Amino acid sequence: MTEYLNYDFQLKPNKAIKKEVTEILKQICNSNEDDFDFIMNFLSYCITSETKEQKYLNVVGPSASNGKSTLIKLMESAFSIYIFKAKKDLFTEGFSKGHKFFSQTKNKKTYILKNKTRRNKILT
Numbered sequence: 001m002t003e004y005l006n007y008d009f010q011l012k013p014n015k016a017i018k019k020e021v022t023e024i025l026k027q028i029c030n031s032n033e034d035d036f037d038f039i040m041n042f043l044s045y046c047i048t049s050e051t052k053e054q055k056y057l058n059v060v061g062p063s064a065s066n067g068k069s070t071l072i073k074l075m076e077s078a079f080s081i082y083i084f085k086a087k088k089d090l091f092t093e094g095f096s097k098g099h100k101f102f103s104q105t106k107n108k109k110t111y112i113l114k115n116k117t118r119r120n121k122i123l124t
Helices: 015-028 033-046 068-078 098-105
Strands: 083-085 110-112
Touching: 015 033, 015 068, 033 068
Parallel strands: 083 110
Antiparallel strands: none
16 A cells, blocks of 8 residues: 555544535535435545546536535545646646656546636647
């Protein structure tokens, strides 16, 4: 084992924390049970060693205050060792150091790219 989450696992969760996190996630999902179930399944999958499902989550929103950053903060808090925060211009034309950042993604399960730059064209 090369990395571990730095907190004690409790088989019985703290009910107050569980309730608070559940309420936050349901608010992000606009109380839509299908969306909530999807997010819970995705987050659960992120902390396993499995990769066969090849799950992908792209959190996009045209404006602020819709839960993107809150979801990212929850993920960073819960399982920070699995998170890779990329430079915002990683996928832009003319960014020549991308290979240096991709080498840091080994054993990461979640990649965060916040607020793409508007100056450069995004590579497709």
